[in-house]
Amino acid sequence: MTGLETSQTVSLVLIAAHVVLGFIATVLVSANRRPSAAIAWVLTIVFIPFVGAIAFFLVGRGRLPTRRREQQRAMNAHFLAHAAPSALPPDATEDPTWLASVVRMNTDLGALPMVGGNAVDIIEGYTDSFDAMIAAIDAARVRVHVEFYIAVRDDSTGPFYDALARARRRGVAVRMLFDHLASFMYPHRTQTQEFLREAGVESFAMLPLRPFRGQWQRPDLRNHRKLVVVDGVVAFTGSQNLIDETYLKSSNLARGLHWVELMIRIEGPAARELDAVFLTDWAAESGEMLPFLEAVAPRDGAVALQTVPSGPSFDNDNNLKLFAALIHKAERRISITSPYFVPDESIQLALLTAAARGLQIELFVSEIGDQKLVYHAQRSYYEALLRAGIAIHLYKAPAVLHSKHFTVDDDIAIIGSSNMDIRSFSLNAEVSVLAHSREFVDRMRAVEDRYRARSTPLHLEDWLRRPVGEKTWDNLARLTSSLQ
Structure with a gap:
């Protein structure tokens, strides 16, 4: 076989492998995946064959391993069996x-009642x-449960860690x-973990990559x-x-x-429900099933x-279903605060539909x-929202508005850790x-009023005049949001 024939044979083999890879990718990637995400992954694998396939292998699976999901189902059944008596x-x-x-x-999805x-x-x-x-930790008598995505002992958080150490010395x-x-x-990782060990605080890393x-x-x-949950009675989220x-990033400081x-x-009773979320994550990482505390008596409030956990250990996108349902059910007004607003198709359509129904909608x-x-x-979603009549408020720099909440009509609110984006x-x-309470939502509206006073309104005509380079970056970045 001549050198030319060898080269042609190799080329044919590579083309055939590319075709087969593309076909396999189409079948495997599209299973139980949103069409937009499936198309994005297939195009990535087809146009960047081997790199794309490796990327899909590393980050293409949207659920945790079977063992973790089975454990979540078992915990859900346990919590439903020990649900607090109705205090509504x-x-x-x-x-x-x-x-x-x-x-x-929400109860069916997350196993926790209102x-x-x-x-x-x-x-x-x-x-x-x-x-x-x-203050809550210093009043703890039995147990303190702490769970954070980022947990660093620095000058600002040092007093919090000192409170944990004091609680341990009291036998909590x-x-x-x-x-x-x-x-x-983030910095101080080693020092933070050394402090926890010396203080006698039991700690585990969540979703470890080992x-x-x-x-x-x-x-x-x-x-x-x-x-944070203290004695199953007081909780923060x-x-x-x-x-x-x-x-603590130098670029932020600059x-x-x-x-x-x-x-x-x-x-009140909802602190116990938030503790159930911690108990689930603790069992997953430590293998220890801690006792579910007795029901807490209602307070004067x-x-x-209703606590709604969500994530890749669940079989459904719990928070997505909740957010979409509330937007569709809203009758008068929706105010959303989200630092990272990259909605999937269902949320974007729900908002545009709500605007078409005549609702007053604003985004911070x-x-x-x-x-x-x-x-x-x-930023690539702003034009469609503005054209629909949705108000967008840009919280002024150099502050980064990282709050995550939204209010619906007069007496419904959501507060938590979830952004309004595909990742969350x-x-x-x-x-x-x-939360269901007219008085509480009134207080949340006051928060939104303060945000509005510290923000600059975004107008469609100004937005359309932004530089071509910015538009290009916005549109290119939007394509990557479907790779999930």
Whole structure:
């Protein structure tokens, strides 16, 4: 065989392999995947054959291994069997009339009921939330459970860690979970873990990437939850990580960036439901099934709350279904705050449909971005929203608006760790709290009023005049959002 014939044979073999790879990719990738995501992956594999296939192998699976999902189902059954007795006021799921169906959906998906009799405080100040958590930890008698995506002991968070050490010295059981990959992305990792060991705090990394120990899953499936539960009676959750407001990055310091967050303090039966989320993650990482505390008596508060966990350990996109349902059910007004707004087709369509129904809709996002790809991807959705009459408020730099919440009509709100983006819908473990209370929503509206006063409104005519280079980056970044 001549050199030319050999070259032609090799070329034919490579072309045939490419065709076969493309066919296999089409069949495998499209199974149980959104069409837009499947098409994006198939095109990636076809046009970048081997690199694309390797990328899909590493980050193409949207669910955790079977063992983790089976464990989640077992925990769900356990929580349903030990659900708290109803503490709801008579009208909790009757007004609005559609709320009962949403609560039932959440219970089926996340195994946690709605419970009333909760007192809820809204905490906007960055260090104020640390102070409130420290006060609760200092009053702990039995156990303290801490779970954060990012957990760093620095000058700002040092007093929080000191409170954990004081609790241990009093004989209180203190347990802590933090995301494994996130812990490598920020400074003081070694010092933080040494402090926890010396203080006697039990701690585990969540979703560890240790292939030689049999601990492996898609690397970007992360646990993004933020919560603290004290004695099953007092709990905190929201958007804030356990780190300084600059996130300790030199680039942030150079730009003067600081994060704006929102946390809530819950006292009442719903604290026990948030503790159930911690118990699930603790069992997954430590192998230890901790006892589910007895039901907490209702407090004087009148807020009904339902905890909704979501993530790749579940068989459904729990928070996506909840968010879409609330947008479709809304009758008058929707206000959304999300630092990373990269909606999937169902959320985008729900918002555009709600706008067409005549609802007043507004979106609060940051004027600047700390993650370039996500920042440009979310900007690609602005034009359609503005054309539909949806108001967009750009929170002024150098603050990064990192709060994650939205309100519906007069008495429904969502607060939690979930962004309004594809990553939070499908790839991250998140926790959201559905609140039903006119008085509480009035307080959340006051928060939104303060955001609006600190923001610049975005107008369609100005947006269309932005430079061509920015439009190009926005549109290119949007394509990558479907690779999930």
